Amino acid sequence: MLKSIGKTLLGAVFVGGLFVPHAFAETTLNALFMAQAAYSEADVRSMTEAFTKANPDIKVNLEFVPYEGLHDKTVLAQGSGGGYDVVLFDVIWPAEYATNKVLVDVSSKITDDMRKGVLPGAWTTVQYDGKYYGMPWILDTKYLFYNKEILEKAGIKAPPKTWEELGEQAKIIQDKGLLKTPIAWSWSQAEAAICDYTTLVSAYGGDFLKDGKPDFQNGGGVSALKYMVDSYKSGLTNPNSKEFLEEDVRKVFENGDAAFALNWTYMYNMANDPKDSKVAGKVGVVPAPGVAGTSEVSAVNGSMGLGITAVSKHPDEAWKYIEFMTSQATQNQYAKLSLPIWASSYDDPAVTKGQEELIAAAKLGLAAMYPRPTTPKYQQLSTALQQAIQESLLGQTTPEDALKTAAQNSGL
Amino acid sequence: MERKSPVFTAFIHICAILLAVVILAPLAWLFVMSISPAADLAAKPLRWWPQAADFSRYAQLLSRAENSAGAAFTASLRNSLEVAGMATLAAILLAVPGGWAVSRTPSVGWSLSMVIATYMLPPVALSVPLYMGLSYLGLLNNVFGLALIYLTILAPFTTWLMKSGFDSIPREIEAAAMIDGAGLLQTWRIITLPLAAPVVATSALFAVLLAWDEFFYALLFTSDQRAKTLTVAIADLAGGRVSDYGLIATAGVLAALPPVLIGLAMQRALISGLTSGGVKG
């Protein structure tokens, strides 16, 4: 009797054991995102909720840090046994992450549909040395935003096509007393300043590196910095730009305190939201201008990807999550603050509706995206450049000298 | 007593008002920001007093709805409480015997001096091996790991304060108890600790404030809701995508409340602790 009960129990446990792992085993993923630009925290949370609803056996803990903390957090979490499984990474980091084995190579997981469907420019975000270190997720560049009402009041018919024109138009606005300082940038001593600088480097046809050695201290690289310094010194640029990050630029623009602002995709729909913005309905967007004879438009590659960390114990579930987050369906549904990586989405009325202007700018801007240098020593190079930009703006040194010093301190 | 001229009295009062304004104005502004609508805070000229007080941000930050910004904030509040509580308790437990030993046997005092001298070390000087060590022990992103490190910041202070406290308790009283046959632990329980209670309280207060305040190690060694403390959470808010300054201010008010309340409640103990610790130290 006892024996048979025991057998039955044993059998039950055995049979149960077969099913339990599939039905109830719960995997917890830790994912690191940024609380800045692109998808909002709320967007990421509801995307994730949709994922966990579809995959009840996977739980995802979300962590949001400022962009400035994203790199260091990712690297530091490497040492912790319960570190992140999925991390958001900037286009400039794959070289370093691959070299230091922070991210795993996912080349084998990329399907043909992905290869064909995703815009070629987006793939550069996750590639290093011919390998894929994740999926592109945020396809982004800096656009020139303008306040239609202020331009109209100033009698300006069309937004600027060249950087020179931008200065002229800002001067008109300033002279008419509409705004004291019409242009806002994010020139704080941070990566944001490099993104604005890179946009200008692409406009002036400059190069960051030549044969692995710094080349920004010559030609277009110098012209770009000179433009920034001239714009700052002329008083057309809001002098507070030198302590602005993207969010400060947005705040100033939304408050109607800037006629022109360089910022990422996300500002378009945020500034058009009457709940927080005083300029809703007056927001214009065009690709960042070019330089006569050199370029039509300019753009920086500010894209970001999602990757799996080398310490993740659940790489398969992590990839499932990344697939979901980067899928065309998810991206089309949340296309207001960040545009999809999928080529066909740009012709999908569900995506383009209500933001035709942004899509039009994106078609030109995304095609012109200019990369920041790919090197494992990017952090050091960037830090040196940030210093050069700030010192030149503050008049502590000339753009030429500042960039020469930066080239020496770049570690390359 | 010196007779004070009316001019002098007026001068004293003006200075006192000035000092009060200097102390209170920034704090008052922090609170006003936390209850002002976002539009008021971006107004030019700035609106100094909200048209309508808005306490919704407090509800937002203290909400425990799953996967919300509030959940992240309350988790960090809980972590701060846990880490500060554990580290303080342990620091007192180390400080009582240590402080007493040095007070009664000055010949071991040099070891306490060495311990206190570690305060000079910049945390950055220890951070790399500590990071690797915690990683090895699986204590990164863990409240126990963080509390262990905080303990080494708090314990030198608490021990030093306790030593000063025991110094002011005459040995004769203890000696009398011992002659009556009381053992060491009994003597402490009956004589020493009751007399030293205010110093214990002050030491604990100092310890909690120190632990609550710590940022650098927390920044390096914690990464998510499981261990991230308030200071890091607030730095994230201030550095990230929160364009509503009121929300940052609200987080600041909430993070400041516990230490400020402790400080106010234990004012008397604090001042007596400063007298015994500071003057004789």
Next chain:
Amino acid sequence: MSGTWMTTRAWLLMLPLLVIMVAVIGWPLVDTVRLSFTDAQLVGTAGNYVGFDNYANMLTSSNFTRTLVTTTWFAVISVAAEMVIGVLAALLLNQEFRGRAVLRGLMILPWALPTVVNATLWRLIYNPEYGALNAALTQLHIIDDYRSWLGEPGTALAALIVADCWKNFPLVALIALAALQAVPRDITAAALVDGAGPFARFRFVILPYLAGPLMVALVLRTIEAFKVFDIIWVMTRGGPANSTRSLSILVYQEAFSFQRAGSGASLALIVTLLVTVLAVAYATLVRKTAGSAA
């Protein structure tokens, strides 16, 4: 009871504290010394022995000298201001006036405020577009245009010092006040009878009582100011143009942002050495002054 037993017992009582300190501070310090002679990376390579290369590179880099100067300015000015304002506030609080107890209670507030909250608060106050400081100064017609307090090298460090000072002078004040209250009344009265003026009374009667406690505050505050990280990290991250980058921030960048654990360790040890030398010199000096004043 024998002296040996007393000493043994004292060591036993100290043991738990000493074990923890050696494990959590002693060992990492030794390991930092080892790391400082290698080219170890934070993640990945364990590093090879490189001798004094890291030290040589660091000591000769312009970044280091510049950061050292910045940190020294920050430490000297903020600590000096905190001491002076703190003692003045203590002298004020030692007077009798209505509301004195309340005011004394208020002094606890800035000191109890977490450093990060303090930094965040002042960052909001200094905001160039919507900050309270710009608003107040323009509304009072002291300045015409909004300024970028944390964006100009000329004002950024000063703005940090004000924020640091506001939080820390109350501690000095409370310590000084406690000491002042220990000055026996009959001594001040006697000095008064002898016809000593207010400055002479402060110098010869009150200062000797203050010197000891103030020395403690001075040494503690100087060490803290030299190690400064939190307030700068939150307010400026070392900008603009690195004009507020402190030594601790530089070490963080080197070891964690650039992941060069080895050279970061060497820099951290240089900072440690500087702080130690400073603290010892300071303590000796102030102790001497205190001795001669008394």
